[in-house]
Amino acid sequence: MPSPAPDPETLGFSRHDHAHCVAEALAAAESHCAATGLRFTTVRRRALEILLEEHKAMGAYEVLERLQREGLGAQPPAAYRALDFLVANGFAHRIERLNAFIACAHPGADHVPAFLICRDCNRVAESLSLPSALVVEATAGSSGFKIERILVEALGLCGPCQQKADS
Amino acid sequence: MPSPAPDPETLGFSRHDHAHCVAEALAAAESHCAATGLRFTTVRRRALEILLEEHKAMGAYEVLERLQREGLGAQPPAAYRALDFLVANGFAHRIERLNAFIACAHPGADHVPAFLICRDCNRVAESLSLPSALVVEATAGSSGFKIERILVEALGLCGPCQQKADS
DNA sequence: CTGTAAATGCAATGTTATAACAATTCAAGT
DNA sequence: ACTTGAATTGTTATAACATTGCATTTACAG
Numbered sequence: 294m295p296s297p298a299p300d301p302e303t304l305g306f307s308r309h310d311h312a313h314c315v316a317e318a319l320a321a322a323e324s325h326c327a328a329t330g331l332r333f334t335t336v337r338r339r340a341l342e343i344l345l346e347e348h349k350a351m352g353a354y355e356v357l358e359r360l361q362r363e364g365l366g367a368q369p370p371a372a373y374r375a376l377d378f379l380v381a382n383g384f385a386h387r388i389e390r391l392n393a394f395i396a397c398a399h400p401g402a403d404h405v406p407a408f409l410i411c412r413d414c415n416r417v418a419e420s421l422s423l424p425s426a427l428v429v430e431a432t433a434g435s436s437g438f439k440i441e442r443i444l445v446e447a448l449g450l451c452g453p454c455q456q457k458a459d460s
Numbered sequence: 461m462p463s464p465a466p467d468p469e470t471l472g473f474s475r476h477d478h479a480h481c482v483a484e485a486l487a488a489a490e491s492h493c494a495a496t497g498l499r500f501t502t503v504r505r506r507a508l509e510i511l512l513e514e515h516k517a518m519g520a521y522e523v524l525e526r527l528q529r530e531g532l533g534a535q536p537p538a539a540y541r542a543l544d545f546l547v548a549n550g551f552a553h554r555i556e557r558l559n560a561f562i563a564c565a566h567p568g569a570d571h572v573p574a575f576l577i578c579r580d581c582n583r584v585a586e587s588l589s590l591p592s593a594l595v596v597e598a599t600a601g602s603s604g605f606k607i608e609r610i611l612v613e614a615l616g617l618c619g620p621c622q623q624k625a626d627s
Numbered sequence: 628c629t630g631t632a633a634a635t636g637c638a639a640t641g642t643t644a645t646a647a648c649a650a651t652t653c654a655a656g657t
Numbered sequence: 658a659c660t661t662g663a664a665t666t667g668t669t670a671t672a673a674c675a676t677t678g679c680a681t682t683t684a685c686a687g
Contacts, residue, residue, distance in 0.1 A: 332653080334665070353643070368668060373644070389556030389613065392643060392674095409605045420599035429574040429614050432587035437619030438576045446556070446611050447597075452604030499684080501634070520674070535637060536675065559643090559674060 315345040321400050322384050331382060336365045340375035341384055341396060350393035350410075350417045388417060390446050395419070407445035413454040482512040488567050489551050498549060503532045507542035508551055508563060517560035517577075517584045555584060557613050562586070574612035580621040587614075 322341055326333035343359050344351060357372035366372065376394050379385035385396050386406045397406070398419040407422035422445045433440050450458065489508055493500035510526050511518060524539035533539065543561050546552035552563050553573045564573070565586040574589035589612045600607050617625065 332664075334652095336666080366666075369644070370646095370668085371666070374666075390611070407599075409600050409603070409607070411605070412608070418599075418603065418605065429576070429587050429589055429612055432574075432585075433576050433614060433616070436576070436585060437622070438578070438585065438614075439616045439618075439622060440576070440614045441579070441616040443612065443614045444557075446613075447600060447605075447607045447609070448611070449600070449606045449608040455604070455606055499633075501683095503635080533635075537637085537677090538635070540675070541635075 311348060315342070315348075318345050318384075318396060318400055322382075325382075325401070336360065336371060336375045337378050339363065339365055340372070341379055344379070344385055344394060344396035348396070350388045350391050350395045350415065352391075352393050356394065386419070386444075388446065389444065390448065391415060391417070393417075405443045405445065407447065409447050409449065409451070411451035411454050412448050413450060413457070416451055418451075478515060482509070482515075485512050485551075485563060485567055489549075492549075492568070503527065503538060503542045504545050506530065506532055507539070508546055511546070511552055511561060511563035515563065517555045517558050517562045517582065519558075519560050523561065553586070553611075555613065556611065557615065558582060558584070560584075572610045572612065574614065576614050576616065576618070578618040578621055579615050580617055580624070583618055585618075 319342060323333055339360060340356055343356055353372045353376055357369060360366050360372060380387050383397060384400060385394050387394055388408055390410055395417055405422045407420040409418040409420060486509060490500055506527060507523055510523055520539045520543055524536060527533050527539060547554050550564060551567060552561050554561055555575055557577055562584055566588060572589045574587040576585040576587060
């Protein structure tokens, strides 16, 4: 992790109304759970809230640390369970490359998540990838493979880190 | 890892002339290194050979174990260094989802690797994904992100495991 | 042959993730 | 309310994956 802590307000490589998006995403998750009978428990809710607030890719142990401070689960499984729940239900994504988790930027969109990951500062931006555009699907079909989830991760340098490298 | 060890001859979800592809890939790596001045050392060569022979995604410690038996490096760094070399030079890919490595099925093709990963037996098939087909690239361009590598991983069930689940 | 850079050896440690089982909570049906 | 079964959470321990830092050796260019 070479670079300094990023400004949460400029994460995802672009500015936006962060306080608003946190509240909205949380409310969306809440109502989605209510509608489908999922149990949006305290730990799960708080875990999502943490991911939304930080608005960056966070390791499970990083989330765990925050939960511990509030007396919500003291051991790794507590964090992994909450995060797994969020991922399984589309409220968050797992960034395999970073062994980290990030709140979904397009909740409810039923999308193929695609991430731009800066190899210098580790910041992550979520993009959208069209499933139909992927040749993978054709290959899968012809080989009898049944795709359940696709993840796309692009590694490179974000704008700011490119400039830093030039200077 | 629920399922039994897969038959190396039917890996990648399809049959092929395995002995031939091992020899060919090894020779290709050899000449590529000779041409570009890379040092294809004993450990590196052997690591690639192991990946090619097994023809499946292998953990670094699994490769390490094999290397150890032959007196090539006794500690984790030996395996990680060899594998990193192979990945950096396109002879192998890293499957993030599995924390594992697999020999490249299309060496020299300068491609975007795409993998079909069975969540039951963990077998992996490499497909090809066209970079130009990815919407990610457009997003990246407009945000100033410079993509250096893209990875695509599709999770699901391979044919055999679907049948197993049905019965 | 010698200086330099790359590669390897090695020890220790850091980080991420899960297994296994007990205890508790929740909500549905009676 | 009470019971019951399923889901969730608590807890301990450990497995699995990965890196840092520094010493040593090797390869090759000059």
